[in-house]
Amino acid sequence: MSTSTLRGRRRSQLGILLGPASAFLAIFFLCPLLIMLVYSFLEPGLYGGAEWAFYPDNYGRILGFANPEFEDYDPVYISIFLRSLKIALITVAATLLVCYPAAFQISRLPDRWKNFALFLITLPFFASLIVRLFIWVLILKKTGFANMVLAGLHIVSHPLELIYTEGAIIVGMVYVFIPFMFLPVYASVEKLDWSLVRASQDLGANGFQTFWRVIFPLTLPGVVGGSIIVFIPALGNFIVPAVLGGAKVMMLGNLIEQQFLGARNWPFGAALAMLVMAAVLAILFFYIRFEARRGDDAPVLR
Amino acid sequence: MGTHIVQLERATKAFALPEGGTITALHGIDLDVERNEFLTLLGPSGCGKTTLLHAISGFVQLDAGKVRIDGDDVSDRPPHRRPVNTVFQNYALFPHMNVGNNVGYALDIAGTERKERNQRVGAALELVGLAGLENRLPRQLSGGQQQRVALARAIIARPKLLLLDEPLSALDRNLRQAMQIELKTLQAELGISFIFVTHDQEEALTMSDRLAVLNKGVIQQIDTSRTVYDRPTNAFVASFIGASNLFEGTAARSGGNTLIATADGLRIEAACSGGWKPGDGAAATALIRPEQFSLVGPGAKGPTIGIDIEQVVFTGLNFQIHGHTPSGRRIVAIIAAVRQADVASAEADGKARLGYDPAAVHLLPDDGTAAAEMAA
Numbered sequence A: 001m002s003t004s005t006l007r008g009r010r011r012s013q014l015g016i017l018l019g020p021a022s023a024f025l026a027i028f029f030l031c032p033l034l035i036m037l038v039y040s041f042l043e044p045g046l047y048g049g050a051e052w053a054f055y056p057d058n059y060g061r062i063l064g065f066a067n068p069e070f071e072d073y074d075p076v077y078i079s080i081f082l083r084s085l086k087i088a089l090i091t092v093a094a095t096l097l098v099c100y101p102a103a104f105q106i107s108r109l110p111d112r113w114k115n116f117a118l119f120l121i122t123l124p125f126f127a128s129l130i131v132r133l134f135i136w137v138l139i140l141k142k143t144g145f146a147n148m149v150l151a152g153l154h155i156v157s158h159p160l161e162l163i164y165t166e167g168a169i170i171v172g173m174v175y176v177f178i179p180f181m182f183l184p185v186y187a188s189v190e191k192l193d194w195s196l197v198r199a200s201q202d203l204g205a206n207g208f209q210t211f212w213r214v215i216f217p218l219t220l221p222g223v224v225g226g227s228i229i230v231f232i233p234a235l236g237n238f239i240v241p242a243v244l245g246g247a248k249v250m251m252l253g254n255l256i257e258q259q260f261l262g263a264r265n266w267p268f269g270a271a272l273a274m275l276v277m278a279a280v281l282a283i284l285f286f287y288i289r290f291e292a293r294r295g296d297d298a299p300v301l302r
Numbered sequence B: 001m002g003t004h005i006v007q008l009e010r011a012t013k014a015f016a017l018p019e020g021g022t023i024t025a026l027h028g029i030d031l032d033v034e035r036n037e038f039l040t041l042l043g044p045s046g047c048g049k050t051t052l053l054h055a056i057s058g059f060v061q062l063d064a065g066k067v068r069i070d071g072d073d074v075s076d077r078p079p080h081r082r083p084v085n086t087v088f089q090n091y092a093l094f095p096h097m098n099v100g101n102n103v104g105y106a107l108d109i110a111g112t113e114r115k116e117r118n119q120r121v122g123a124a125l126e127l128v129g130l131a132g133l134e135n136r137l138p139r140q141l142s143g144g145q146q147q148r149v150a151l152a153r154a155i156i157a158r159p160k161l162l163l164l165d166e167p168l169s170a171l172d173r174n175l176r177q178a179m180q181i182e183l184k185t186l187q188a189e190l191g192i193s194f195i196f197v198t199h200d201q202e203e204a205l206t207m208s209d210r211l212a213v214l215n216k217g218v219i220q221q222i223d224t225s226r227t228v229y230d231r232p233t234n235a236f237v238a239s240f241i242g243a244s245n246l247f248e249g250t251a252a253r254s255g256g257n258t259l260i261a262t263a264d265g266l267r268i269e270a271a272c273s274g275g276w277k278p279g280d281g282a283a284a285t286a287l288i289r290p291e292q293f294s295l296v297g298p299g300a301k302g303p304t305i306g307i308d309i310e311q312v313v314f315t316g317l318n319f320q321i322h323g324h325t326p327s328g329r330r331i332v333a334i335i336a337a338v339r340q341a342d343v344a345s346a347e348a349d350g351k352a353r354l355g356y357d358p359a360a361v362h363l364l365p366d367d368g369t370a371a372a373e374m375a376a
C-alpha cells in the first residue's frame, strides 16, 4: 500500500473521531461567538435590541475613540477591565501558592490517604456554588464569624469592613477555583519521577537547585495548565463579585451581565465580552506557543 | 589518608514495612573498598544491594554504623555533599535537558566556567563514544546511548568513587557484553574505584577485581572472582555462583582424604588441600563443579558416581549432561566437546560413570538452610 492512501485513511479516521466534537463546537460555540462579534458592531436600539448599522462606538466607549455625538468615552470600563485582570491574576497566584505545595504533600501520602485527600478536594462540587458563597457572606459580614473572632481576641475594637471589598472577592475566587488549579498541578506532580531528583542530588545539587532545575521545569506543564484553567473563568466570573463584591466592587462579568440583562444594551455588552475574549485568546496563543516549543523535538507520530 | 576509598563499619539499616513490622536490609555490614578497585556486589533480588549503594551515596541514612569515604566520616552528610556519583538503574536522565546539559549538570551546579565546562562535556562524551550528540534529547537516543550518557554524566565531576546500580540490565546481550568490556577499560583509564551492582553472576565473574556476594543483608563472601568460584565459603555462595552439585553428609577420615557420606548412600571423597577441614562425624557439604567431572570407563581408578542420563545438551563449547543417581539425586556434568564419541556412546546406553579428582572437591560447613532456599 502506498503511503499516500495510508495517510488518506488516517485522515478520514481522524475526521470520524473528531467530527462530533467539531460539529458541537461549531454549532454551540463558534456560531454564538460570531453572532456576538456581529452584535458588538451594531447600534444599540433605543429600547433594547439593535439597529442594523455599523457602529464602532461600542468599542469607542471603552477604548476612548467614541464619537461624542453618540457615546461618551468613560475610563471606568478600562479600569474595571484592569481590576478584573488583577483579581484574576491574584487568584491564579494564590491558588497556585496553595495547591503546588499541597500537591507534593498529597502525592507522597499512602494510597488510602491520597484518595481521601482527593475526595476532600472535590467535595465542594457537591454543594451549590451560591450556597457556598453565601456562607462566606456569613463569615465576612460586619457581624459575621470573622469579625466575632477578631473582636473576641481583642485584635480589633471595631468590626472590620471585610465584605464587599476586593479582598472578599479574591478570597471567594480562591475558594472557588482551588479544585481547578489543584487537579492539573497534582497530575503533573504525581507523574514526577523521583529518581531524577535523586540523580540531581547525586550530582551535587542542593534542594533549592534541584527544585529550580529539575522539579519545577518538569511540573511546569501542570502549573501552566492549571493557571489557564483558573485564569479564563476567573476573568469573566460574575457570581463571586456579585455576592461578595456587592454594589461596591464590580468585575467585567458583572458589567457584561448588567448590559445584557439590566441596561438591555446588547451591542455594548457584546463589545465588552469581546474584550474578555481578546484577553483569553492572547493567553491561549502564548500557551500554544509554549506547548509547541516543548513538543518541538518530540518524536512525531505519523 | 587510609588505603581504602570506602569503609563501611557495621552498617545497619532496617525499613518499616507499610503492613507493619520491619525488614533488615543491611545487617551490620563491614566492607572495605580498595582504591582503583572494581568491586562487584552480587546477590538475589531484595538482598540489599541497592540499599548498600544508597548508604554510600547518602540516599539511605544508616540506623547504626559508619560510612567513610576517603577516610572522612560522611555518615551524616547529605548526598549532594558526598564525593560520589551514581549511574542509576533506569539511567534517570533529565528528560527536559539535552545530552550536553545532562552531562554538564554537575559542572553547572558547581559553577564551572563556561569554556572549561563545554570542553569537559565534549571530552566526557568522547570518552563514552558519543561525541557531537550534545543537542539531542534523551528520548531521541537508543537504550545503549542513554546508558553512555548516564555514564558520562556520572564521571564528569571526577568523583572519587563511581556507583553503578545494575546499569546494564536493560541492554540486550551483545550490547551488554560490549559495555562490560568498555566499563572495565573506562575504570582502568579513570583510575577510580567502581562499585558495580548486578544479579547476573556471569557478569560479576567477568568484570570484577573482587566480588562480594550478598544475601539477606549479610556479605556471605568477598574475594576475587576465582576464589569465590573455586572456594565458596558456604552453600549459598556455591549455588549462587555457577552451577554446582552439592552433597550434604557426614564427614569421616579415610587415609589422607575425607569421605562425605550422604543420606542416600553416596560417598564423596575430598582431598581437602587448603580450605576448611571437617572433623570426624561433622556435618559437611561437598561441592563438585560440573566441569570437574569426566566420563570414565568401568575399570577406572579413583572415585566415581554412576548416573542415569536424562538429557544431553550441546552448547557449542561442550556437552552438558543432566542426569540423576539411582537414588534420584540430580547431577549436572560438563564434558569437553572433544569427547564427543564417549558422550554419544554414554547417551546411547542411557547411563554414564562420572569420575572426579578428590583434590577438586571443595568442602563447606553444612548449612542446609541456604541450599534448601536456593532450590525453592
Ligand SMILES: Nc1ncnc2c1ncn2[C@@H]1O[C@H](COP(=O)(O)OP(=O)(O)OP(=O)(O)O)[C@@H](O)[C@H]1O
Residues within 6 Å of the ligand: B015, B016, B017, B023, B024, B025, B043, B044, B045, B046, B047, B048, B049, B050, B051, B052, B199
Ligand atoms: N524504602 C523502603 N521501604 C521499605 N522497604 C524497603 C525500602 N527499600 C528497600 N526495602 C526493602 O529492603 C530490602 C532490600 O532492598 P534493596 O532495594 O536493597 O534490594 P536489591 O538487592 O537492590 O534488590 P534488586 O536486585 O531487586 O534491586 C528489600 O526487601 C526491600 O523490599
Ligand SMILES: [Mg+2]
Residues within 6 Å of the ligand: B049, B050, B051, B165
Ligand atoms: Mg536494586
